[in-house]
Each structure stands twice: as structure tokens, then as C-alpha cells.
Amino acid sequence: MLKSFLNPMLAACIVVLIVVSWMIGGNTEEPNYEFLPGMLYSIPYDSFAVNEHFPDGKTLQAPIPGTIPRGHMPLHYAATPEDAARAGNELQNLFTAEADFLQRGAKVYATFCIPCHGPGGRGDGPVARRGYPPPPSLFAENSLNMKDGQIFHVITYGQGNMPDYAAQVSPEDRWKVILHIRSLQEKEAAKLERNANETAPEGPASYQNASGSEESQL
Ligand code: HEC
The missing domain is CATH 1.10.760 (Cytochrome Bc1 Complex; Chain D, domain 2)
Incomplete structure (x- = not known):
């Protein structure tokens, strides 16, 4: 019973290994198979590039009003x-x-x-x-x-x-x-x-x- 189950399993493993080794490919001139290339290559925007994802069309967004730069201590006093x-x-x-x-x-x-x-x-x-x-x-x-x-x-x-x-x-x-x-x-x-x-x-x-x-x- 066990044997009759094992043999097809081993055969399937061999097939998978052959397929994988074929996908990795022996040709060093060409890139290997790329799984989910959309994640492999992100599309960065340059700081000053046009960007259709923001309403003002700019990549570099102005800080939200009231934002405090790191290490900057606001001083809540006027010059009076x-x-x-x-x-x-x-x-x-x-x-x-x-x-x-x-x-x-x-x-x-x-x-x-x-x-x-x-x-x-x-x-x-x-x-x-x-x-x-x-x-x-x-x-x-x-x-x-x-x-x-x-x-x-x-x-x-x-x-x-x-x-x-x-x-x-x-x-x-x-x-x-x-x-x-x-x-x-x-x-x-x-x-x-x-x-x-x-x-x-x-x-x-x-x-x-x-x-x-x-x-x-x-
Ligand atoms: C360009 C000249 C000048 C420089 C440089 C200067 N001060 Fe003054 N400072 C003055 C003058 C003039 C006054 C008087 C201001 C007034 O009340 O009319 C004054 C006033 C002061 C007072 C108040 C004194 C009082 O009795 O009202 C302090 C405290 C003081 N300075 C500290 C400093 C410190 C600390 C520095 C350096 C970071 C400095 N000052 C640099 C010209 C200067």
C-alpha cells in the first residue's frame, strides 16, 4: 500500500525537479525565470517628476501644515x-x-x-x-x-x-x-x-x- 503511494510521489518529485531545473535554465546569457516581475521591479518616481497619482501632479509633496522636522523643537513664543x-x-x-x-x-x-x-x-x-x-x-x-x-x-x-x-x-x-x-x-x-x-x-x-x-x- 505504502509502496504504491510512494512511487508516484517520487515520480512527481522528479518531474518537478526537472521542470524547475529547466525553468532556472542552463543558459547563463539570459536572465532566469522571474516570478512576479511587478514586485521585482518597482517603479520609483524622481522627486521632481510628474506624478499622476497626486492631485497636484507632483511627486514631491509639501509637508502637511504643522509638521515638525526631526530634531526641531518648536518654540511657542512670539517676538514680544x-x-x-x-x-x-x-x-x-x-x-x-x-x-x-x-x-x-x-x-x-x-x-x-x-x-x-x-x-x-x-x-x-x-x-x-x-x-x-x-x-x-x-x-x-x-x-x-x-x-x-x-x-x-x-x-x-x-x-x-x-x-x-x-x-x-x-x-x-x-x-x-x-x-x-x-x-x-x-x-x-x-x-x-x-x-x-x-x-x-x-x-x-x-x-x-x-x-x-x-x-x-x-
Ligand atoms: C551686535 C551687538 C550684539 C551682539 C553680538 C549680542 N548682543 Fe546682546 N545686546 C545687545 C544690545 C545693544 C542689547 C541691549 C538691547 C536693548 O534692550 O536695547 C543687548 C541685550 C542683551 C541682553 C539683555 C540685557 C538687558 O539688561 O536687557 C542679553 C541677556 C544679551 N544681550 C545676551 C546676548 C548674548 C548671549 C549674545 C550672544 C549670543 C549677545 N547678546 C550678542 C547687543 C548685542
Whole structure:
């Protein structure tokens, strides 16, 4: 019973093998048999080629409104003083004062900010000394009280006579340069405190006077 079933099966296998080997073909000059050639060869459209499958006839479709490019963080603030204040309240610097970030911040400052703000942040950069409206010192009350988010807004949109630096300074670098400004401010505060202690070692009351008079010189 088994034998009578096996023999036709083996015969069928041989026939299939012969057919397959014939289909693969011995002729190396010609391509082999192609199963579903429509899947083998796709029909790509060039980006700028006409394309009848889209209503506007173009292959390259414009992104859907509101699409955000990869790696791009949208900033939902307008270039207004109100939104600058709002950015100050809502945005936080997620970079902490680590050596790498500070180093990068110092480099960004040296490249983009020194021309006007000066190496020490006193608003005496070479451009300001040659007649550009000098920026206020970064150690004046206004900058000291400015929140990180607002400085981010100033760099992104500019402020008054300061042009915006959104195109030159990436968002990450903006936060890092803010770290650098904070570190300049801390060093300045420490210096003022040292000076105050040297000139008036008696106590906090005279310290305040000393730092006040120092401030007015800036
Ligand atoms: C072309 C000159 C120029 C450059 C370069 C420049 N600034 Fe300014 N910046 C100004 C001026 C002028 C102001 C004052 C703007 C105003 O309110 O009229 C200012 C204001 C500021 C303020 C606010 C200070 C305050 O008390 O209102 C900050 C913070 C600041 N700049 C940071 C930066 C940083 C960070 C960079 C570098 C990425 C930079 N600026 C580059 C000219 C410049």
C-alpha cells in the first residue's frame, strides 16, 4: 500500500525537479525565470517628476501644515516683550553647570556675544567701542534678575538694538551660553563680595554700601 503511494510521489518529485531545473535554465546569457516581475521591479518616481497619482501632479509633496522636522523643537513664543517675560516664567535651562557645557558656552559667547558685550560682559566689546549702541552690562540689575528663559528669548528673537541669533546659535548652544553668562555673573558677585570685605570688614551694613558704589561704576 505504502509502496504504491510512494512511487508516484517520487515520480512527481522528479518531474518537478526537472521542470524547475529547466525553468532556472542552463543558459547563463539570459536572465532566469522571474516570478512576479511587478514586485521585482518597482517603479520609483524622481522627486521632481510628474506624478499622476497626486492631485497636484507632483511627486514631491509639501509637508502637511504643522509638521515638525526631526530634531526641531518648536518654540511657542512670539517676538514680544510679553512673551519674553512668559518664556522667563515657563522655560528652564535643562543644562547644568558641567565643565563640558560651560566650556561650550564660553566658546559660543566668545564667537557671537563678545563683539558687543565684551569678554567680561560689561558691554564694551569692539563693535560697541566703534559706535554700535553699547549693550547694558550683564552685571546690571536687569540682567541679574532676568530668568534663563527670558535670556533664551532675547538670543532667539533679539531685543531692542540686539539682533536675533537664532540662525547662528542652536537652541542647545543658547542654553549653554546662558550657563556661561551665569558663571560670569557669579564670578563678578564673588569679586564684589571680596572687595567689599576688604574695604569694609565691619559688617553687612557697610558691605551693602560698598557693593552699591561698585555697581554704579559698571
Ligand atoms: C551686535 C551687538 C550684539 C551682539 C553680538 C549680542 N548682543 Fe546682546 N545686546 C545687545 C544690545 C545693544 C542689547 C541691549 C538691547 C536693548 O534692550 O536695547 C543687548 C541685550 C542683551 C541682553 C539683555 C540685557 C538687558 O539688561 O536687557 C542679553 C541677556 C544679551 N544681550 C545676551 C546676548 C548674548 C548671549 C549674545 C550672544 C549670543 C549677545 N547678546 C550678542 C547687543 C548685542
